[in-house]
Amino acid sequence: xxxxxxxxxxxxxxxxxxxxxxxxxxxxxxxxxxxxxxxxxxxxxxxxxxxxxxxxxxxxxxxxxxxxxxxxxxxxxxxxxxxxxxxxxxxxxxxxxxxxxxxxxxxxxxxxxxxxxxxxxxxxxxxxxxxxxxxxxxxxxxxxxxxxxxxxxxxxxxxxxxxxxxxxxxxxxxxxxxxxxxxxxxxxxxxxxxxxxxxxxxxxxxxxxxxxxxxxxxxxxxxxxxxxxxxxxxxxxxxxxxxxxxxxxxxxxxxxxxxxxxxxxxxxxxxxxxxxxxxxxxxxxxxxxxxxxxxxxxxxxxxxxxxxxxxxxxxxxxxxxxxxxxxxxxxxxxxxxxxxxxxxxxxxxxxxxxxxxxxxxxxxxxxxxxxxxxxxxxxxxxxxxxxxxxxxxxxxxxxxxxxxxxxxxxxxxxxxxxxxxxxxxxxxxxxxxxxxxxxxxxxxxxxxxxxxxxxxxxxxxxxxxxxxxxxxxxxxxxxxxxxxxxxxxxxxxxxxxxxxxxxxxxxxxxxxxxxx
Amino acid sequence: xxxxxxxxxxxxxxxxxxxxxxxxxxxxxxxxxxxxxxxxxxxxxxxxxxxxxxxxxxxxxxxxxxxxxxxxxxxxxxxxxxxxxxxxxxxxxxxxxxxxxxxxxxxxxxxxxxxxxxxxxxxxxxxxxxxxxxxxxxxxxxxxxxxxxxxxxxxxxxxxxxxxxxxxxxxxxxxxxxxxxxxxxxxxxxxxx
Numbered sequence: 161x162x163x164x165x166x167x168x169x170x171x172x173x174x175x176x177x178x179x180x181x182x183x184x185x186x187x188x189x190x191x192x193x194x195x196x197x198x199x200x201x202x203x204x205x206x207x208x209x210x211x212x213x214x215x216x217x218x219x220x221x222x223x224x225x226x227x228x229x230x231x232x233x234x235x236x237x238x239x240x241x242x243x244x245x246x247x248x249x250x251x252x253x254x255x256x257x258x259x260x261x262x263x264x265x266x267x268x269x270x271x272x273x274x275x276x277x278x279x280x281x282x283x284x285x286x287x288x289x290x291x292x293x294x295x296x297x298x299x300x301x302x303x304x305x306x307x308x309x310x311x312x313x314x315x316x317x318x319x320x321x322x323x324x325x326x327x328x329x330x331x332x333x334x335x336x337x338x339x340x341x342x343x344x345x346x347x348x349x350x351x352x353x354x355x356x357x358x359x360x361x362x363x364x365x366x367x368x369x370x371x372x373x374x375x376x377x378x379x380x381x382x383x384x385x386x387x388x389x390x391x392x393x394x395x396x397x398x399x400x401x402x403x404x405x406x407x408x409x410x411x412x413x414x415x416x417x418x419x420x421x422x423x424x425x426x427x428x429x430x431x432x433x434x435x436x437x438x439x440x441x442x443x444x445x446x447x448x449x450x451x452x453x454x455x456x457x458x459x460x461x462x463x464x465x466x467x468x469x470x471x472x473x474x475x476x477x478x479x480x481x482x483x484x485x486x487x488x489x490x491x492x493x494x495x496x497x498x499x500x501x502x503x504x505x506x507x508x509x510x511x512x513x514x515x516x517x518x519x520x521x522x523x524x525x526x527x528x529x530x531x532x533x534x535x536x537x538x539x540x541x542x543x544x545x546x547x548x549x550x551x552x553x554x555x556x557x558x559x560x561x562x563x564x565x566x567x568x569x570x571x572x573x574x575x576x577x578x579x580x581x582x583x584x585x586x587x588x589x590x591x592x593x594x595x596x597x598x599x600x601x602x603x604x605x606x607x608x609x610x611x612x613x614x615x616x617x618x619x620x621x622x623x624x625x626x627x628x629x630x631x632x633x634x635x636x637x638x639x640x641x642x643x644x645x646x647x648x649x650x651x652x653x654x655x656x657x658x659x660x661x662x663x664x665x666x667x668x669x670x671x672x673x674x675x676x
Numbered sequence: 677x678x679x680x681x682x683x684x685x686x687x688x689x690x691x692x693x694x695x696x697x698x699x700x701x702x703x704x705x706x707x708x709x710x711x712x713x714x715x716x717x718x719x720x721x722x723x724x725x726x727x728x729x730x731x732x733x734x735x736x737x738x739x740x741x742x743x744x745x746x747x748x749x750x751x752x753x754x755x756x757x758x759x760x761x762x763x764x765x766x767x768x769x770x771x772x773x774x775x776x777x778x779x780x781x782x783x784x785x786x787x788x789x790x791x792x793x794x795x796x797x798x799x800x801x802x803x804x805x806x807x808x809x810x811x812x813x814x815x816x817x818x819x820x821x822x823x824x825x826x827x828x829x830x831x832x833x834x835x836x837x838x839x840x841x842x843x844x845x846x847x848x849x850x851x852x853x854x855x856x857x858x859x860x861x862x863x864x865x866x867x868x869x
Contacts, residue, residue: 433771440775447744447779448851451786454737457852 347449350464353471354442358435364476365431368424375421380563381538382410382417383499388537390503392512398496411496415489427481434474441467509535519543536560541567555579555604562587569595577601586611593619601625610634616641625649635661706822713815713826716833720808723837726844727797727804734794734848738787745783748776749866756867764863777859784857789849800840807833 386407390396401407445463452458474480509515511534518529523543530549533540534556541564544552550573558580560568565588568576574597582604584592589612592600598621606628613634616624619641629650632638639658642648650658755761755773768774810829817824 436771436775439772440779443744443775443779444782447741447782447786450740451737451849451851454733454790454848455786455851456847457850459852 347445347460350467351442351445354438354467357471357474358438358442361431361435361438361474361476364481365428365435368428368431368481372421372424372428375417375424377538377542377563377567379414379417379421381542382414383502384538386410386414386499387503387506388508388512390500391506391508396500398493401496411492414495415492418490420483423483426484430480431476434470434480438470438474441470522547530554532556534558536564536568538564538567541565544568545570547571549573551575551577553577558582559585560588562591565591571595571597573597575599575601579603581605584608584612586615589613589615593621595619595621597621599623599625603627606630608632608634608638610637613637617644619646621646623647623649626654627651629654632657636665639665706818709824709826710815710818712830713811713818716830717808717811717815719837720804720811720833723840723844724801724804724808727801727840730844730848731794731797731801734790734797737848738790738794741783741787741790745780745787748780748783752776752780752866764860767863768859774859777862780862781855781857781859784862785853785855786849786851788856789851789853793848796843800836800843803836804840807836 386401389404389407390401395401395404395407402411441463445460445467448458448460448463452460515533515535515537518533519537519540521529522533522540525547527547527549530544531553533554536544536554536557538561541560545567549571552571552573552575555577557578562585569591576595576597576599578592579601581602584602584605586609593615600621600623603625605626608626608629608631610633613632614637616634616637617640622645624641624646626638627649630653632654635654635657638648638650638654639661642658643662648658752767752773755770755776756767759766759770761767761770761773768777807829811826811833814824814826814829818826
């Protein structure tokens, strides 16, 4: 405190404050001296500081000066030093002429004026004293209650503050050695961390699964291409096929993609194991958390250690989710044998080459000939799924392979017309009614089996056209879907069947859970 | 004359005082016993309330644990169906089943201990009710006959109170004791149902 009083009396000298501040901090066992300046510098306006520093330098040069200057405000001291720059060296102006302006007043003013000046000086001194006192009090307040401004931890607050409050960090669990035997935020946040990590791992898992699906689809796509090639060219020997560069490249690509897809099993297994262990640790800790008030011998610190270790070890780092693609590649001979077998099931249409051209156009972004597409290959399904079109008119298609439908339903458009379909296989229906779009036209279908129709109630679309439908044993599914908000376009006969079914089952019609 | 009378009256007065003291003391003794019994009855009621509160607490925890055990069991059954698992050896190869069995083992131990604890407190309540009934009977006895020996009952109640208060201040069970049922036993219970 006394140091502070001296500092307040003497005009500010940053270096001096800094050294004082450091000593002060050292006395408290703190490393950081805090921002330079200290309370007084902080109190002085920024623009005044250089002048105040200059004044302080001048004052320090005069041994007897401080005794007089101490009683003066900083501004007056500055004025004195500015107006008396030419004192002879070795002369002490404070002794002979304490203050040059005062001397000038002595020469010019009368006695009452001198008295008034003295009185005014006293008032100024009192005001200065008050200001300094306030500044001192403010400094002390700032020092203790805004300790962080000085780089001091909050614990160094005066003893009047409850020590328990000071010593308890907001989140005790943030410190690895923190005790967690007390109820509070620490466990909540810790378990939250576990949950977040689990979600991160799940997201990573989904990402890897998508990647693997992409590779697998790529393999199927190339296999289909080779099978069609075999069918088209009649090539049946591997050696002969390898002479064709595209076939060779395709075979190599299949091997590589398969190896990639297989290699992704390792990180997937790691993520699964990590997720399961995290869930177990979370549940085990929750189990003990709810009985710890009622039971003795609950070792929450052991839970904390286990959870901390898991949080450290199960981060999806590059090392942890590394893929090992050096796995053995599928032998070419076995692959060729399988593809030759597959090629026997391929049906080539007369318009094969034209279809191939359309697919090439679609894959290059030209959607103009989409309605002419008569066969949906895996490649064309992928290109359509990736297209920005909002409507797809695929009325020349009479059927689609399940893998192609699965890919096609990734297309984020609104309306798909498949009026060339005369029947809907259950597998196709399952994929088709998982499509996130709004409108499906299936106006070529005459009969709809219950096995296919049962996937309809889960579809979130708005419109379904089945204008050729004559017969169905899945009327309840149509009625359920319509009751849940879908708009069904069916012939009058089917409409009557739906109405009859509704009549018979009222009021137990289940409704769609979410809005369409 | 007056002095002689005064000499004669003094023993009479002393006798009266003595009789009054003896009678008063007996009355006071009965009043003490009544007060003691009443106080004991209210203490028993208070203790009984605390025990009931403890039973409720244990019941709430027990419900939660049972619910969680059921969820874990359902999950195990789902996984069992998904992976077509028939043996314990196969089951523990699946992480989710293995971990759930461990959790169920822990929960089962806690549930059994909590049940034991609740059973103890229910027994304690029954004993306190029994003592309370006897205390009320003794109170009626005191009211009617102005006498009853309550020291035996008081000793028993004091012992019971002492024991129950100690137990009330302890946790409901000890979590750190070993689990009595093996994971395989729990698995066998699940597939048996």
